[in-house]
Amino acid sequence: MSTRRKFLSQISTATALAGISPMISACCSFCKDKAKAPFKLGVADWTLKMGGDPKSFDKAKELGLDGVQVSMPFDPKSTAWGTPLRLAEVKAAMARTKLECASTSPMLNQNPFLTTDTAIEYTINSIKAAHYFGSKDILMPFYGKANLQDKSTKRIKEEYFKPLVERLKKITPIAEKLGVQIGMENSLNAEDDIRIIEAVGSPNLKVYFDIMNFQFYGFDSVPEMKKLKGYINQIHIKDIDHKLSPKAKMPRDVEGCLNTIAEIGYQGWLVLETHGHNPKKHGPLDDVLKHNMAYLKKSVLWK
Numbered sequence: 221m222s223t224r225r226k227f228l229s230q231i232s233t234a235t236a237l238a239g240i241s242p243m244i245s246a247c248c249s250f251c252k253d254k255a256k257a258p259f260k261l262g263v264a265d266w267t268l269k270m271g272g273d274p275k276s277f278d279k280a281k282e283l284g285l286d287g288v289q290v291s292m293p294f295d296p297k298s299t300a301w302g303t304p305l306r307l308a309e310v311k312a313a314m315a316r317t318k319l320e321c322a323s324t325s326p327m328l329n330q331n332p333f334l335t336t337d338t339a340i341e342y343t344i345n346s347i348k349a350a351h352y353f354g355s356k357d358i359l360m361p362f363y364g365k366a367n368l369q370d371k372s373t374k375r376i377k378e379e380y381f382k383p384l385v386e387r388l389k390k391i392t393p394i395a396e397k398l399g400v401q402i403g404m405e406n407s408l409n410a411e412d413d414i415r416i417i418e419a420v421g422s423p424n425l426k427v428y429f430d431i432m433n434f435q436f437y438g439f440d441s442v443p444e445m446k447k448l449k450g451y452i453n454q455i456h457i458k459d460i461d462h463k464l465s466p467k468a469k470m471p472r473d474v475e476g477c478l479n480t481i482a483e484i485g486y487q488g489w490l491v492l493e494t495h496g497h498n499p500k501k502h503g504p505l506d507d508v509l510k511h512n513m514a515y516l517k518k519s520v521l522w523k
């Protein structure tokens with residue numbers, strides 16, 4: 221009966237996070253007994269092809285990672301971030317594997333935060349879910365249809381600036397209350413990101429830094445990361461050729477990126493992600509992820 225009551229308690233809390241009730245439960249913290257490493261290593265569940273799947277924690281444990289970046293599909297007709305049952309299953313998977321939730325992510329690339337009415341509440345529920353899972357971060361993506369960049373100038377489209385700031389101001393108070401940082405992952409440079417952050421005026425609005433994406437969208441990753449010192453809430457580690465290498469094409473200076481992570485005093489999660497990984501071309505995903513974990517642990521970050 222005690223196990224059943226525990227699961228029902230999880231369902232009750234998860235129901236609140238799905239938008240049915242305002243109640244939010246305090247979360248448990250796992251892996252307290254682990255020896256402290258310089259950084260925690262996570263993986264995005266979509267990289268594992270397991271978006272929103274609690275079994276992603278079992279796979280991450282098998283690979284030797286510390287946690288998972290958890291996403292949930294977005295239905296623009298709904299404001300829910302996952303179902304009550306799915307949220308409870310994720311929490312149970314965390315307990316079973318003793319792994320952590322690195323962050324949550326509202327999947328907004330095809331239904332932009334800027335223009336989709338239900339995206340605001342959906343993002344708020346992602347913030348609440350992060351708190352429920354014991355995470356202090358979310359990744360808020362602005363790619364695809366949600367891209368903010370004017371390709372001719374590589375700067376933010378000015379007509380987007382004011383409405384974006386207004387909408388962000390609707391979610392940051394919840395993030396502040398729950399102690400969760402919102403990381404904007406976008407195609408903008410450091411100057412535009414800082415301009416947005418200062419206009420919103422919340423200490424909980426940050427940048428989700430991807431060492432490959434900054435170059436992909438036309439900027440040098442190392443100097444941009446230096447400009448964003450103090451503004452970064454979490455970091456994606458990836459190479460366009462998938463396996464991290466000093467000879468990487470994108471980012472062009474992997475070693476410089478890792479040195480800069482140390483230089484700016486960043487202390488959060490490093491989350492592994494891939495970009496269009498093809499097993500036939502790039503080898504098994506497990507091999508890629510294990511290579512990248514080993515590469516990081518031999519880098520300046522682990523010295």
